[in-house]
Amino acid sequence: MAESTTMSASGTGSVEPAPAKSFSQRSWRSKLRRVPLSGWIGLVLVGVPAVVAIFAPLLMPHSPTEIDPTRALLPPIGMEGYQPGHLLGTDNLGRDLLSRLIEGARISLLIGVLSVVLAGSIGLTVGLAAGYYSKWIDALLMRFVDALLAIPSILLILVILGVLDPGMWTLIFVLGITNWVIYARQIRAEVLELRERQFIRAAQNFGVSGPTILLRHLTPNVMPSFIVLSTLSVATVIVTESGLSFLGLGVQPPDISWGLMLTTGRDYLATAWWISTLPGLAITFTVLGILLLGDWLRDALDPRLAVGR
């Protein structure tokens, strides 16, 4: 990163090395190879539900939707009344919790990843353009972003969900088009600061074109926070999805979602704590894994933070 001159240094007009240089393949590949412990934990926590989601039909011991009142509210292994075959117990309708958790993993991960891809691509583009280009583009885009940010995204999501039929693809769409503003605002703020720096000024003075500066000089510099934001976003989206499903506005039965399972369990807190505890743990550990992965990526990809390691 072009940090060889401090902000207060008098401009000598010397050209600093292009910031993209520290992103050369060799440097970040070697950094990615040194995975810290938390990175490994993250990989495992994300890897398990990911693998489980992919091979779900092979792994489920029972049908996740099969109702059996005679086996209702069975406790998980290690507790009194445990019945072999239902490792994590059953819910109020006698459905096998392990099978339901496995099926729920598929929907949560799919919604998380796809909606973040949608939100990230819109947000990065808008943020770069607003931060770098002339004031009226910035003003126009930021008024729009402000307008959207002024409504907590869940509110906008709720209003839109009132219009569209609820379900998985609706959620992906809605979460994607409501979450990009966070990227736009953050990236724009960083570009505003970056474009006052010497290396951008120097590039401008040398006549480098706007799009080139955006791609070669600004994009690499906002990448660390873009990656951190994206990671956090997958996590946020999974939590939002489960929240909406918890409220009965997200994934609809007979489809399964961890959030939906929590709703059921809430009514049985005093008698069957595992029904709401286990899906919550599944959400927490998955999100935890994603967050740890993001931290590791940040440390590996941010050259400035890597200095002095």
Next chain:
Amino acid sequence: MGTYIAGRLAQMIPTLLLIITIVFLLVYIVGDPVSLMLGEHATPEQVATMREAMGLNDPLLVQYFNYLGSVLTGDFGDSYRYNQAALPLVLDRIPATLTLAIGAILLALVIAIPLGVWAATRRGGVVDSAVSSLSVLAKAMPNFWLGIMLILLFAVVLQWLPVSGSGSWAHLVLPVVALGTGTAAEITRLVRSSMVEILSQDYIRTARGKGLRQRVVVYKHALLNAFVPVTSITILQFSTLLGGALITEVVFSWPGLGQLLVNAVSMRDMAVVQAAVFVIAVMVLALSLISDLLFKAVDRRISLG
């Protein structure tokens, strides 16, 4: 500065207009409030009369300008469920939600700033690892699940605090903790990462080289520069927090805006939804203006043209 504030206030008008328009269009797509208001057994004639009376047969633009006109006078229409004007209904709920949100923000800041600074100054050490692990774990927990677990532990098993409802300080404890924990984690992470980034810069080395004490370097040179991202995220968090409060309120039967809204959305009581969106938007816009003014005061490099 005065000109700038006036300019920003003027800019809020198109922003609010845009929000009103978005919500109007969404409600327009949702369509027919009449069948909801009259119930399933209404005759087609009754529905037709009602639609005509409400102006729902007018062209889109006419409806839009009529709507704008009534919004300007604070009239968002009547809630068909409560049979009263929507705006007062919403304003009534604001104090309860604000109590929850402000409580959560305060709890978060009180936890986050010292922890974040502490972790950043001991980067790579035991404290740093512990703070980072805790904050990542807290961030990972959905607030409504944390709420349910808090109820399970403190209300069902230990019976120290009430399960839900409102009316006393004891009722406030669990919802504030459930709502504030995630925010605290988010802000701690940001304070730490901003501080780490700032502390690795050359001017900090210079300050240390001058022989300044650690405390002066950390709090005067570094923390002030972390102010911009931290304020930005805290204010963004407030908006997120109001959203999170929706679900937390439902978990704890807290009589705030959230409960009103979730019910209104599922009953398609759109007058209430519109009034609530408008009121929340005004609050968040005001906060955003305040945050920009703070940036200007703290960081002279940022030009607020």
